[in-house]
Amino acid sequence: MAIKKLTRPKLTLSEKLIFPTILKGMAVTMTHAIKSVLGKTKAAESLKGSGTGATMQYPETKWDDQLPEYYRGVPALVTDEIGRERCVSCQLCEFICPPKAISILPGEIPSDDEWAKVEKRPQEFDIDMTRCIYCGMCEEVCPEQAIFLRQDYAVTGTSRENMVHNKERLYEIGGVREGLVNKWNEVK
Amino acid sequence: MSDTETAKLPKDLAADKGMVNVQIDGTWIQVPRGTRMIEACKIAGVEVPHYCYHPKLSSPGNCRMCLVQMGMPPRLAPGQDPEYNDDGYQEIGWMPRPVIACANTVAENMGISTKSEIVTKCREGVMEFMLINHPLDCPICDQAGECRLQEFSVEHGKSESRFKEDKVKKPKNVQIGPRIRLDDERCIMCSRCIRFMDEVADEPVLGFTERGTHTTVAVYPGRELDNNYGLNTVDLCPVGALTSNDFRFQMRTWFLKETKTIDVNCATGANITVWTRGNKIFRITPRENNDVNSNWMPDSHRLNFHHINDGARLTEPMVKVDGQHEATSWQLALEGAADALKQFDAKEIAVIASARQTNEELFLVRALAAELETEALSIVERIGESDGKLISADRNPNTTGAKLVWQNAKPASQLESIREGVRKGSIKAVIALGEDLTEEAGFSAEDLEKLELLISSNILANPTAQASDIVLPGAAFSEKRGSMVNITGRLQRLNNACVPPGDARDDWMLLRDFVLAISGEANSIPTLESLFNALAENIEEFQGQTLSKIGDLGVQITETGETIPLLEYEKARKERGEIVG
Numbered sequence: 001m002a003i004k005k006l007t008r009p010k011l012t013l014s015e016k017l018i019f020p021t022i023l024k025g026m027a028v029t030m031t032h033a034i035k036s037v038l039g040k041t042k043a044a045e046s047l048k049g050s051g052t053g054a055t056m057q058y059p060e061t062k063w064d065d066q067l068p069e070y071y072r073g074v075p076a077l078v079t080d081e082i083g084r085e086r087c088v089s090c091q092l093c094e095f096i097c098p099p100k101a102i103s104i105l106p107g108e109i110p111s112d113d114e115w116a117k118v119e120k121r122p123q124e125f126d127i128d129m130t131r132c133i134y135c136g137m138c139e140e141v142c143p144e145q146a147i148f149l150r151q152d153y154a155v156t157g158t159s160r161e162n163m164v165h166n167k168e169r170l171y172e173i174g175g176v177r178e179g180l181v182n183k184w185n186e187v188k
Numbered sequence: 189m190s191d192t193e194t195a196k197l198p199k200d201l202a203a204d205k206g207m208v209n210v211q212i213d214g215t216w217i218q219v220p221r222g223t224r225m226i227e228a229c230k231i232a233g234v235e236v237p238h239y240c241y242h243p244k245l246s247s248p249g250n251c252r253m254c255l256v257q258m259g260m261p262p263r264l265a266p267g268q269d270p271e272y273n274d275d276g277y278q279e280i281g282w283m284p285r286p287v288i289a290c291a292n293t294v295a296e297n298m299g300i301s302t303k304s305e306i307v308t309k310c311r312e313g314v315m316e317f318m319l320i321n322h323p324l325d326c327p328i329c330d331q332a333g334e335c336r337l338q339e340f341s342v343e344h345g346k347s348e349s350r351f352k353e354d355k356v357k358k359p360k361n362v363q364i365g366p367r368i369r370l371d372d373e374r375c376i377m378c379s380r381c382i383r384f385m386d387e388v389a390d391e392p393v394l395g396f397t398e399r400g401t402h403t404t405v406a407v408y409p410g411r412e413l414d415n416n417y418g419l420n421t422v423d424l425c426p427v428g429a430l431t432s433n434d435f436r437f438q439m440r441t442w443f444l445k446e447t448k449t450i451d452v453n454c455a456t457g458a459n460i461t462v463w464t465r466g467n468k469i470f471r472i473t474p475r476e477n478n479d480v481n482s483n484w485m486p487d488s489h490r491l492n493f494h495h496i497n498d499g500a501r502l503t504e505p506m507v508k509v510d511g512q513h514e515a516t517s518w519q520l521a522l523e524g525a526a527d528a529l530k531q532f533d534a535k536e537i538a539v540i541a542s543a544r545q546t547n548e549e550l551f552l553v554r555a556l557a558a559e560l561e562t563e564a565l566s567i568v569e570r571i572g573e574s575d576g577k578l579i580s581a582d583r584n585p586n587t588t589g590a591k592l593v594w595q596n597a598k599p600a601s602q603l604e605s606i607r608e609g610v611r612k613g614s615i616k617a618v619i620a621l622g623e624d625l626t627e628e629a630g631f632s633a634e635d636l637e638k639l640e641l642l643i644s645s646n647i648l649a650n651p652t653a654q655a656s657d658i659v660l661p662g663a664a665f666s667e668k669r670g671s672m673v674n675i676t677g678r679l680q681r682l683n684n685a686c687v688p689p690g691d692a693r694d695d696w697m698l699l700r701d702f703v704l705a706i707s708g709e710a711n712s713i714p715t716l717e718s719l720f721n722a723l724a725e726n727i728e729e730f731q732g733q734t735l736s737k738i739g740d741l742g743v744q745i746t747e748t749g750e751t752i753p754l755l756e757y758e759k760a761r762k763e764r765g766e767i768v769g
Contacts, residue, residue: 089437090440143326
């Protein structure tokens with residue numbers, strides 16, 4: 001490797017005297033201080049800052065309504081527009097999940113059920129949010145469009161068990177999705 | 189001219205050995221005369237996709253997936269001499285239309301092409317027809333992951349369907365027997381299941397009804413597919429049309445680990461694959477071994493594993509204190525057992541072992557009996573009825589092994605006298621290994637109460653364990669390593685698919701430590717391999733064998749004169765040319 005010799009920068013007289021440079025720095029700080037007191041910082045508008053600088057005062061102020069469509073928050077299960085749970089427990093997400101956060105216990109739909117023709121659905125569907133890395137592989141691999149990364153991102157819990165989203169919780173977060181999968185419809 | 193006379197042509201060289209020369213994808217190989225084209229390709233290492241063809245069944249040639257291009261030397265004009273190229277082969281004249289590789293045999297100087305354009309197009313076309321009415325069931329289909337339709341549609345199919353019309357509706361989720369579910373929409377009419385039930389199971393209850401695209405596999409009206417070999421149709425089914433009720437929606441196949449081992453439900457010792465995830469067995473399937481079980485196994489044996497997962501397993505050694513079992517450590521339990529045994533005279537002790545134990549375990553049992561200086565040593569006989577196929581009349585998997593290892597032609601002969609001894613009170617201490625004495629051994633609960641000391645090892649909390657003073661938890665067959673000798677005298681190997689639950693131990697370790705606790709010697713058997721080597725040195729039939737030499741398919745170590753009826757039947761069919769075998 002070639003050796004590159006660096007020379008010390010030549011300082012000007014004011015820099016050598018130190019004090020003028022300190023004053024210069026203080027002037028910059030003061031400008032920002034005054035601006036933020038007046039609520040005129042750059043990020044106040046664009047980033048929904050609190051006005052006191054670019055810092056957002058989380059959790060009093062949040063990004064939520066600014067999140068883009070493609071934001072990848074917590075993974076959740078969805079039902080379709082007629083209330084059918086879309087997941088058929090094919091376990092592809094469990095297979096693909098890099099941190100092994102998903103565990104599924106598949107089960108058969110009883111023959112007297114409205115959706116008996118689908119034959120299969122998860123008995124249990126757990127996503128361990130202490131493991132989840134929000135990579136979105138589960139959403140990508142799902143052949144039934146049943147799992148999506150939603151916009152929620154603040155997952156908190158007081159215990160490890162608390163951080164495991166069960167099937168009920170996943171459907172609660174997921175809500176309803178319309179369209180996309182028609183293969184289990186009445187006509188088909 | 190003398191050169192050409194001495195140098196024989198390839199066809200003559202092959203003919204001397206009963207072989208023929210075949211060119212497969214440009215490479216000339218020799219295969220036995222009468223080989224099917226599909227098998228010749230297999231020998232050459234070329235895979236020909238197929239659905240209906242199975243070496244153990246007749247070849248109807250109805251799936252059309254194995255189409256290949258064939259070529260023969262042009263027919264000679266009268267008086268014309270054949271022309272040979274530099275390598276001594278005639279030029280191949282390729283036929284413009286494909287032939288099925290599964291039902292045609294090879295001929296001298298034949299050419300087979302599996303990669304030509306015509307073959308590629310044919311496969312693509314056949315796949316498209318197969319998929320026309322196939323439902324998009326893969327996410328819920330148990331076959332997914334081991335489905336030939338999935339595999340070949342990736343390899344040979346088109347990625348998109350051109351079929352815009354409505355698919356034909358057929359019965360789905362039909363219970364055609366106590367253990368089998370049929371989905372007719374998934375069926376591709378390969379007829380393997382029909383042929384199996386007809387030719388192997390000898391109970392032809394399946395057949396096709398309707399015609400054309402409406403062709404449907406169905407059970408004969410009023411009948412059920414309840415044959416004890418029925419679940420083999422599930423293995424045979426290349427798609428998900430036939431699925432097992434027992435395995436239905438339990439686990440996707442790609443999560444399962446396969447372990448090659450052997451069945452322990454009868455003396456045939458069918459070769460099996462145990463499919464596990466974590467420490468749980470999900471299913472058992474037969475594994476091909478043409479000297480033991482061909483490709484099949486009976487349902488009754490296949491499904492006999494649930495007690496290993498969910499039964500009342502013993503998980504820690506226990507000692508009875510004031511009529512209550514208390515968990516203890518291995519060391520305390522074994523030392524306690526050794527001390528308790530020392531209070532008895534050698535004549536007052538009996539050892540009842542099991543022919544469900546491996547050779548290694550039986551070898552240690554013999555050492556145990558020798559250490560205790562007792563003559564009362566027996567296994568428990570289990571005699572049922574042979575079904576004339578694969579189930580042997582002897583329901584113990586290792587009776588032959590017991591005979592060899594104990595050098596005793598009747599290893600069960602002493603059971604009667606032990607039972608008498610216990611009833612008379614002359615035998616006061618019994619060590620029961622791997623047997624529930626209240627079952628086949630014929631002891632009653634009162635008999636067991638009479639005993640002053642009962643030491644037992646088992647996997648389940650059964651009446652014998654209940655009555656025992658010292659309980660030693662052992663391992664199920666799927667958790668064991670070791671070897672067994674089947675009814676024909678074939679040495680086969682057990683491999684462990686899971687680990688024993690809790691503190692339970694592989695039985696050979698348990699026995700080794702038991703023997704050591706009694707003798708007070710230091711451990712000189714660190715591994716199962718060293719135990720097997722000790723066994724091989726001591727027993728003539730085992731000489732020269734090692735655990736690794738046994739391999740997945742086993743080795744014949746003795747001739748018992750017994751045969752397996754189904755194998756004889758298949759041999760006869762092979763000789764008649766009905767199956768490839």
